Amino acid sequence: MKKTETARCTRWKNRGAGRGKMKRDRSERRSVGSVLFAALAAVILAVGAMVVSPGCTLMARAEGRPVSIDSCKISGGDVVCQVSTGRVPATDDGNYYVYADEVWQDGTTGQVVATVPAGTSVSVSFPLQYNTEQSNLSRKFLIAVKQGGQMVQVSDEHYITNPEAIAAFTSARMDAGIKGLLPDLTKASKEELQELGVKQIVYNMYVDDICADASVPGAIPFDYNGQTWYFDGGMVGKFDSMIRSLNVYGMQVTMVLLNGGKSPYTQDLIHPMAAGGDCPGYALNVEDAAGTNHIKAIGAFLGQRYSGQAGHGQVDNWIVGNEVNARTSWWYTSSDSLDFNVNIYVKAFRLLYNELKSANANVNVYNSIDQEWNRKSNPGSFLARDYLDQFNYYINREGNIDWGLSYHPYNSPLYDPYAWNGPAVWVGRDLSTPYITMQNIDLLIDYMHRTQFLNPEGQVRSISLAEIGYTSSFGDEAQAASIAYGYLKAASLPDVDAFMLFRQTDDAHEMESNLALGLYDLSGNRKPAYEIYKNLGTANEGIVKARASEIIGMDIDQMISQNIVWTRTDDGVVN
Secondary structure, eight states: OOOOOOOOOOOSTTTTTTOOOOOOOOHHHHOOOOOOOOOOOOOOOOOOOOOOOTTOOOOOOTTTTTTEEEEEEEEETEEEEEEESSSSSOOSSEEEEEEEEEOOSTTTTSEEEEEEEEOOOOEEEEETTTTTTOTTOOOEEEEEEETTTTEEEEEEEESSSSSSGSSSBBBOOHHHHHHEOOOOOOOOOHHHHHHHTTTTEEEEEEEEHHOTTTTTTOOEEEEEEEEEEEOHHHHHHHHHHHHHHHTTOEEEEEEEOOOOOOOSSSSSBOOGGGGOOOSSSOOOOOSSHHHHHHHHHHHHHHHTOOOOBSSSSSSOOOESSSSSTTTHHHSOOOOOHHHHHHHHHHHHHHHHHHHHHHTTTOOOEEEEEESSSSSSSTTTTTHHHHHHHHHHHHHHHHHOOEEEEEEOOOOOSSOOOTTTTTTTTTSSSTOOOSSSSSSHHHHHHHTSGGGSOOTTTTTOOOOEEEEOOOOTTOHHHHHHHHHHHHHHHHHHHHHHHHHEESSSSOOOHHTTOOOOOSOOOOOOOOOHHHHEEEEEEEEHHHHHHHHHHHTSSSOOOHHTTTTTTEOOTTTBOOO
């Protein structure tokens, strides 16, 4: 979601504004690059605190926690956890106690779901109890021992990492190409989207819009985990119609889940530390049973309904939040602690990941960060690199899953018209770069090849350039050439699964900041960029390349294949 350079909170009138993701065959995209992870940094990790060095995943156990839960996986109707240790901690009774905590609980405050004799290598199982009040699907597990009559936690927490094992649906993904778009469905027909050659569409879904209670006319009841939840039949029906029609036209759909905090039916979803804020996006509530249970129900409902097998359409990709490192804009809390904010985001992400994947095994679930790699334009934000590192730390610490990265490689500043020639002060050629844009996107790709960022199968994760756009405020030609450069560079990178152009039609509010990002102007006229984008990825791509090369002043294929990066100084001198 676009933010202006002032980084002020703005609620978009088009609640479909968003970004998207598409996935190529794994055999095509999963090769591990040559960038290798250096040795893990030394770590001091005390209980309740940690130190994280940029780029390092910290796998050390907390002090006083000698036991490791190596895995927790669904097997049939049970959860099976593998437990190991180099030294068995002292116990009063020689037993390990397995606690199942809700995400908002810490330590030995949840339920004991199993007891097993302590040992250096132990397998323990207990019932999954899926879709009951005692469901363990999205709980976190820990090992405790009894010492001096008190329960003492001796392991870190660990979640189930294969929720797809119980999925009722395994719908074939609609992967067909990387070309994507944020559509303006009020001004353009599906035929026009087809003419553009778009293979995937992205849209926002605010939980405020879809949640309801029994009093709402046409409310849809949904029984889950021993409770009945309600969803707005009118709004859900509109999504049904849109998703089905896009699928009919062969377009893959990505939904971005946002918490706008405006509905009376979703107040339990606002994190306590977000109460009183005034932003378009609020952190989800993972601090109590009410919020947590509601998040679970939303994930299960959406996963089932948009599985492609329930008659309502198919959503292949879900993005949890928008640019969540931009705390004061899109994932609001009043806390300026990186660890606190990432921790609660990871909890919400886990809940939605497990619920969505347990319905449809083949969906992809993404986080979302912006391009501000090592520089903050808004002091209330976190650096994208720091946020990504900390997110990955918690995921690895608590059970690695196949999350995907949704990244927004906008120019810096946002209104800069030249995708191929950014300001030298902002675009660098190493990881100290203030911003990662399309010019130096290879830095991000290499970063995700590092060992600590690989998925559970040792493969590079799905990387979606889920929101990207270029302005025509300083000339139509610059926008057209920028789109060509951005798309062609994305297409040249096998690890990139999506190039989602933001947007189909200019937005009047954005234009106040010189962000005329649409392929159409406000009068509905097509800009030159329309023809450029239409022909990219087609037999006519050569014509587009020739025109873009003329505007850029260099053969665009050469620039991309040789990874030539031009930058300019304040006085316009090209480096």
